[in-house]
Amino acid sequence: MRLVRVLVLVVGFLCAGLPLAWMALSSVKERADTIAQHPKVLPFATTTPAPESLVFAPTTGSWSELAVVHAGAQASFWEHLGNSVLIGVLSTLCSVVLGTACAYGFSRFRVPGEKDWLFFVLSTRFMPPLAVVVPVLLMYRQLDLAGTHLGLVLLYTVFNLSLSVWLMKGFLDEIPRAFEEAAMVDGYTRAQAFVRVVLPEARTGMAVTAVFCLISAWNEYGFAMTLNSSGAVTVPAYFAGLAGNIEGMPWPQVAAGAIVFVAPIVVFTVLVRKHLLRGMTFGTIKQ
Amino acid sequence: MSAPENREAFVRPPALELRGVTKRFGAGASAGRGARALDGVDLVLGEREFLVVLGPTGAGKTTLLRTIAGLETPDAGSVALHGRDARALAPADRDVALVFQNFSLYPSATVRENLAFPLAAPARRLSRAEIDERVAWAAKLLHVERLLDRPAKKLSGGEMQRVAIGRAIVRRPKLFLMDEPLTNLDAKLREELRVELRELARELETPVVWVTHDQAEALTMADRVALLVDGRIVQTGTPEDVYARPNSPLAARELGTPPMNLFDVERKDERWITADGVELARADAGAPERATIGVRPEHVLLDGGPSDAVVHVVEDWGPSRVLFAHVGAHALHVLAPRDCALRAGDRFRPTFDVRRVVVWPRA
Numbered sequence: 001m002r003l004v005r006v007l008v009l010v011v012g013f014l015c016a017g018l019p020l021a022w023m024a025l026s027s028v029k030e031r032a033d034t035i036a037q038h039p040k041v042l043p044f045a046t047t048t049p050a051p052e053s054l055v056f057a058p059t060t061g062s063w064s065e066l067a068v069v070h071a072g073a074q075a076s077f078w079e080h081l082g083n084s085v086l087i088g089v090l091s092t093l094c095s096v097v098l099g100t101a102c103a104y105g106f107s108r109f110r111v112p113g114e115k116d117w118l119f120f121v122l123s124t125r126f127m128p129p130l131a132v133v134v135p136v137l138l139m140y141r142q143l144d145l146a147g148t149h150l151g152l153v154l155l156y157t158v159f160n161l162s163l164s165v166w167l168m169k170g171f172l173d174e175i176p177r178a179f180e181e182a183a184m185v186d187g188y189t190r191a192q193a194f195v196r197v198v199l200p201e202a203r204t205g206m207a208v209t210a211v212f213c214l215i216s217a218w219n220e221y222g223f224a225m226t227l228n229s230s231g232a233v234t235v236p237a238y239f240a241g242l243a244g245n246i247e248g249m250p251w252p253q254v255a256a257g258a259i260v261f262v263a264p265i266v267v268f269t270v271l272v273r274k275h276l277l278r279g280m281t282f283g284t285i286k287q
Numbered sequence: 288m289s290a291p292e293n294r295e296a297f298v299r300p301p302a303l304e305l306r307g308v309t310k311r312f313g314a315g316a317s318a319g320r321g322a323r324a325l326d327g328v329d330l331v332l333g334e335r336e337f338l339v340v341l342g343p344t345g346a347g348k349t350t351l352l353r354t355i356a357g358l359e360t361p362d363a364g365s366v367a368l369h370g371r372d373a374r375a376l377a378p379a380d381r382d383v384a385l386v387f388q389n390f391s392l393y394p395s396a397t398v399r400e401n402l403a404f405p406l407a408a409p410a411r412r413l414s415r416a417e418i419d420e421r422v423a424w425a426a427k428l429l430h431v432e433r434l435l436d437r438p439a440k441k442l443s444g445g446e447m448q449r450v451a452i453g454r455a456i457v458r459r460p461k462l463f464l465m466d467e468p469l470t471n472l473d474a475k476l477r478e479e480l481r482v483e484l485r486e487l488a489r490e491l492e493t494p495v496v497w498v499t500h501d502q503a504e505a506l507t508m509a510d511r512v513a514l515l516v517d518g519r520i521v522q523t524g525t526p527e528d529v530y531a532r533p534n535s536p537l538a539a540r541e542l543g544t545p546p547m548n549l550f551d552v553e554r555k556d557e558r559w560i561t562a563d564g565v566e567l568a569r570a571d572a573g574a575p576e577r578a579t580i581g582v583r584p585e586h587v588l589l590d591g592g593p594s595d596a597v598v599h600v601v602e603d604w605g606p607s608r609v610l611f612a613h614v615g616a617h618a619l620h621v622l623a624p625r626d627c628a629l630r631a632g633d634r635f636r637p638t639f640d641v642r643r644v645v646v647w648p649r650a
Contacts, residue, residue: 178387184378185356185385187408187458197393 020262026255028058034251062252066260070253072245073238077257080238084261086149087234088218091156095213096206098157099164100172104194106165107172108180118169121162129159130222140227147231152224156217163216164209171205172198204275211272215265235261300370302462302494303332303355308364310350310518324350326518327364332462332494337485340498341505341542342515348498349388351515352464355496356385369461379410384455388466392439398450399435402426405458425457428487445476452484456491463488463495469504477501481508502542506530514541536647539581545609545620547581551649554578558593565615566593568639575648582639584609584622589629592638598629612637 025041026034033040033056040056049055066077073080102121106114136155137146145151175198183193199206224237233241235257243249269276310325324347332338342348353359355366357378366373373381384405392401402422406413413421426432429449434442442450448468455463468484469477485508488495499505505512506526513523522529522538533539539547550567552559554574559567568580596614610621610629614637621637629635 176389178389179393181358181378182385182387182454183404183408184358185381185383186405186454187379187410189377189379189410192409200395 020259023255023258023262027062027252027259028060029056029252030059030061031248031250031252034255062250062256065250065253066256068253070242070245070250071247073241074233077235077238077253077260080233080235081257081260083149083232084218084234084236087152087156087232088214090149091153091160091217092210092213094153094157095160095164096168096210099161099209100168100202100206102161102165103168103172104198107169108177118166121165124158124162133223133226136223137226146227147229149232151227152217152220152232152234155223155227156213156220159220160213160216163212167209167212168202168205171202171208175201204272207272208275211268211276214268218261218265299334300367301331302334302336302369303330303496304365304367304370305330305355306365306367308351308354308361308366310347310354310359310361312350323347323518325354325361328515328518328520330513330520330523332496335489335492335494337488337495337497337508337510338513339505339509339511340496340513340515341500341502342498343500343541346515347518348500348515349466350518352385352466352496352498355462356383356464357381358385379408382460383462383464384458384460385464386451386455386466386468388468388470392442392447392450392454394440395438397436397438398426398431398442401439401450402435402453402457405454411458421457425453428456429453444472445480448472448480452487456487459491460493463493463497465495465497467499467501468497470499470501484508502544505542512542514538516541531643533581533645536579536581539645543583545584545622547583547645548587548619549579549581550617551579552577561615561617563615565617567614568593568644569641570646574646577649579647579649581645581647582643584620586640586643587619587621588638588640589621589623589627589635590638592636594636595634596637598631598633598635600631601629 025043028043029040036051036056038052038054040054042055043058045053045055045057048057069076105111106118111117140146140151145154179197179201180190180193183197184190188196219236220234221236221240224234225240228234228237229241239254239257242254305328308325308328308330309323311323313322326347328347328351330338330351340348340351350359354361355373357373357376360374368376368381368383392398393404396404399422402425403418405411406418406421422435423432426435429452431446431449431453434446434450439447439450448471452465452468455465469480472480481504497504497508509526511523512526512529514521514529516537521541522534524532529538529542533542533547536549539549550559550561552561552567554560554570554576557570557572559570559578559580561567568582594614596612596619598610598612600611602609602611605625607625608623608627610619610623610627612619612621612635619637623629
């Protein structure tokens with residue numbers, strides 16, 4: 001039984017780890033090595049190796065070239081990463097704050113038609129978002145939101161809001177009402193009680209919700225590509241844009257950039273991993 | 288010299304005054320339908336009075352306290368605290384303390400933080416030193432000084448409840464509201480805290496509304512008992528009044544273990560006789576023709592009565608025995624001395640202590 005468990009874990013780890021390892025290897029190759037016919041997997045060569053050899057000579061050139069503006073792009077990787085960070089963090093912040101506020105209302109007050117409203121909120125997730133990319137594009141052009149940070153922040157906030165409301169409602173429902181009621185009788189206003197008593201208890205829930213929102217905004221590609229191909233380009237759209245580049249795809253630089261791009265998500269997820277499972281099973285656990 | 292003082296004492300309003308308080312819940316509550324949790328409750332609480340509201344589960348006890356605290360808004364009726372209409376006051380502005388039944392403390396905070404929490408409210412503007420001093424005072428009063436730096440979730444049930452009560456007294460409110468604060472504790476601890484808290488309330492000279500379904504709490508702690516059944520106050524009075532002179536069969540049923548024996552009877556000359564012809568006791572000549580009579584189990588003697596009764600079960604209650612018997616077709620509880628020799632199946636002739644029989648006229 002234990003052996004099976006270990007085996008499953010090893011296989012799972014390989015599946016998850018191999019792409020990352022390949023990215024890491026590619027980031028220290030020359031471009032020629034990344035597209036060589038024979039795979040190059042061992043970064044140990046000191047002299048020029050034979051073309052069929054598994055060995056290649058590692059270089060850190062691609063890492064320093066992250067600051068280079070490639071042909072066909074408007075800015076360096078770092079600037080695009082800046083766009084991603086700005087848009088991802090702002091939209092996550094908005095989603096979590098608005099979602100928490102909305103969920104608190106549903107959780108604590110008698111809202112007429114509460115179930116219908118909550119279903120409506122959920123139903124906004126039923127449609128694949130990309131189905132509305134054209135109307136959104138037309139609207140954004142009209143409003144001059146295409147190619148701006150604000151445009152994507154708004155869009156990602158709206159997309160993540162339903163998830164955020166539902167997740168936060170699950171978490172807030174688990175915090176006894178008596179927590180705030182005691183505070184209110186003790187001399188706090190509802191707003192003060194919310195800040196002093198509810199928010200500290202909801203911290204983990206908000207962190208989990210933030211991870212989900214951040215991942216979805218961080219990785220979003222379709223809208224970023226369509227709406228923001230010319231300005232405030234995020235990293236996924238930037239990488240995709242390099243593909244049509246006259247110099248050919250700069251694979252080592254893309255690999256290096258991808259590692260940088262993935263790192264914060266991995267760190268963030270590892271930090272709140274204990275609570276992620278509870279977030280994903282929201283609404284199903286009731287004490 | 289003493290005239291103004293007297294006048295002031297005369298006009299001093301009660302600590303709490305409820306008039307016709309009604310609260311409905313559930314579907315259509317706002318339209319005047321829905322289940323009634325409180326139905327026209329009138330209640331007056333004097334300065335320093337210890338009032339116990341006794342009622343079964345679902346009688347509306349918790350709703351009553353929540354309405355007084357301002358956590359619920361009554362659909363009808365008025366709530367006044369020390370003569371001030373409280374309906375427009377937020378819970379924070381009512382200066383009452385509420386000890387919840389199912390919540391006592393913030394689990395992740397220490398005892399000290401929990402005690403300081405009510406004092407640290409922004410509206411209160413107490414200095415750090417004042418807060419520390421009051422926390423120390425409350426901790427001493429409730430004997431929890433050595434627990435101050437322990438996280439609340441590491442306390443035992445009894446310690447938790449002490450600290451919860453500490454949270455209530457620490458800011459010296461004008462009124463305590465206690466929602467079954469001892470219910471979740473074991474019997475021994477309950478008895479101990481009962482005595483302690485009664486003393487504490489007296490020392491603090493603060494009025495208390497104490498809600499419970501435990502009649503021992505009601506009879507031992509209360510200056511006055513209010514019986515709450517189905518959202519209505521059916522009787523208020525001293526424990527002695529409510530126990531010895533229930534004002535209705537409903538009130539009689541609510542208080543007493545084993546319960547009061549109740550019979551629907553008619554008066555034939557000077558005898559109480561049930562509809563199926565069982566003679567129970569002597570009646571006064573002036574008594575009503577049709578009545579419900581009640582007699583407590585401890586006021587039933589084991590012989591000399593007019594009719595036969597059969598013992599079904601004998602329960603050993605320690606200091607006494609309880610006989611579950613039938614007289615005719617009617618159930619009869621008798622509290623007998625421990626040396627009572629009657630066993631299941633035995634017959635006896637129960638006599639009601641006529642001075643203790645309570646008579647309610649019946650239409």
